[in-house]
Amino acid sequence: MTVPQMAEIAALVGDPARATILSTLFDGRALTATELSFAANVTPQTTSGHLAKMTQAGLLTVLKQGRHRYFRLATPLVAQMLESIMAVAASAPPRYRPRTAQEDRLRLARTCYDHFAGILGVSIADALCERKHVILSDDGGEVTESGRAFLNDFGITLATRTRRPICRHCLDWTERRFHLSGVVGAAITTRCFDLGWVRRERNPRALQITPKGREGFRRSFGFSI
Amino acid sequence: MTVPQMAEIAALVGDPARATILSTLFDGRALTATELSFAANVTPQTTSGHLAKMTQAGLLTVLKQGRHRYFRLATPLVAQMLESIMAVAASAPPRYRPRTAQEDRLRLARTCYDHFAGILGVSIADALCERKHVILSDDGGEVTESGRAFLNDFGITLATRTRRPICRHCLDWTERRFHLSGVVGAAITTRCFDLGWVRRERNPRALQITPKGREGFRRSFGFSI
DNA sequence: CTGACGCTTCGGTGCCGCCCGAAGCAACGG
């Protein structure tokens, strides 16, 4: 039975402090133990224990650099697992939720592993679908010819040799709708950073949309945000 | 923050008894509280508590029928979450594993929600791919014309109106390779049950391949099992 | 070398929650 192993992994995610750490690392960055201890709101000793357990279990990998130790999610599989847990958590319980300003910022725009999520992510996906640049189906999506041209204009060239440009959708856990992930989602995100349309906030998970970005999204994608 | 909710869901899966229950329900069946208490190896009272918590959290739904209460996974999202946790659990830790006969049977053939998994599931996927009846790409798959014809011969008619017959792949957590899920995977599984090629074992998760089935898989799919 | 910093290990405390025994309730069968 692999059940005990499954329980072990789930139990690791099941502690609030560890869940916070994982969720902080969710966008793919590598952070130091101290930064994570700050994020999780526990002392460095406690954080150290958590990080050791998760590394041991294969959820995290660590990169030693001088006197710092940088932790990151070990594999995309881990990110995918977190995402599916979040999807269930978001869809399942009505529960009460206080709604903080912090949470609102997160809801507006954030990164999900390596691509946009939140209202921004969903708006981009909607815009591309509406113009038939991307066709989303039940478990994936494809970029049309017009979409390829559109992305080209936007400064993104997709490899032409692949049968189907890798374009996935990803259930947004605040909006409960799809945003784009995969190669396409990541490329759009990177491009927007390069264009200066978005910036990281003090809370590194939330994104700030610049005035230039608002204008750009309106002109290129046709939505106001 | 939705982090605490995520931790809550993960913590539910993180208890061995509950993980066993969820894993027992993983193939989509509905079982009574008593059956589940047997599977989880705890008393009915304890099981009752677990089931209540998981139902409350939206992981399970319950169907009252006379004096029985049938529990099943609430949504496919939950099954997907379990699957991704299993994938991480299987890929992450080398750990020791005793290898029981029971586990070998499970590894040979079992159902994964509503479709075949294990060596059987992977073999079917391999056979269909090799003959170009199905093309698997990075995050899904499609059925070709020849595949449609093949399935037709096999007694399965796919709806023609859908843009792309829904065919997903699903990472097999014992074989670490893909098997087919989605509509196609489920249809093949159902058909094999109807043909008497597979039967449920005493352990309801494991499947028994009948002699007729071995012959059939050899003739129709070209693999020996 | 000395101090500061990042991170770890060690020991002890407190709390959460898993578990079972006992008892209660609801549905079915005779």
Next chain:
DNA sequence: CCGTTGCTTCGGGCGGCACCGAAGCGTCAG
């Protein structure tokens, strides 16, 4: 109507683990 079966709630015991304070170890700056 009473016994059986399926499932629940209640109460208490007990183990495990998250947490912190203190101290130790490597790394870097001066």
